[in-house]
Amino acid sequence: MFHRILAVADRAVLIELGAAVGPEVQARVWALDRALRDDPVVGQVELVPAMVNLMLVFDPLVTDHAAVRAGVEGRLAVLAEAVVDGAEREVLVCYDAPYAPDLAAVAEQAGLSSEAVIAAHLAGEYRVAMYGFAPGYAYLSGVAEAIRLPRKAAPVRGVAAGSVIIAGGQCLVTTLTMPTGWWVIGRSRTRILTGDEGGPFLFDVGDRVRFRRVTAAEMEGGA
DSSP: OOOEEEEETTTEEEEEOOSSOOHHHHHHHHHHHHHHHHSOOTTEEEEEEOSSEEEEEEOTTTOOHHHHHHHHHHHHHTGGGOOOOOOEEEEEEBOSTTSOTTHHHHHHHHTSOHHHHHHHHHHOOEEEEEEOSSTTOEEEEOOOGGGOOOOOSSOEEEEOTTEEEEETTEEEEOOSOEEEOSEEEEEOOSOSBOOOTTSOBSOOTTOEEEEEEOOHHHHHHTO
16 A cells, blocks of 8 residues: 655654545554554654654664664554554533534534534544644544534634634644634533643544533533
């Protein structure tokens, strides 16, 4: 199967596993990530998986591009048999006002009721595709076709941390208050940033995520 390994500066390689985002390519990225975590190449420092590729950062005082490339090639040779299921994580979400400022707009554009949008969101089969943009920003694939909308024409400032946002086929739970052009359909009180140095984020790449609806009273009361 297609792959390409590119040198990045003096301390990393980028392993490309496909040219377009898709479930098969994503599964190979997850599988290679898991294989390298379970059996690191000599000098491996960090892995950064994305949608169609994975960056491996290494210590240039310990190894070099050629040795890392050979190690990666060896793992790719047996990658077809690897399956990454991932842990299942639950995220609480409230779709009530004032936590879902864009819910009505999403419903209007999708030609659905607000309750139908909520049902579609809860029914999504979500997987953690990658981390990016900001600390703890886990991009979740699996948004239902019925509620896939392009990003807004312009971003909105001051979107609260914990906002559950969607755009295209992706969903994300924000960890910081910052601008976004995605649609805010709810708010979560589930902690994505754990504060644990050994596992700073709630999710690992490849994990399955299930959303569970809570009321505004539960959000405010912490029940």
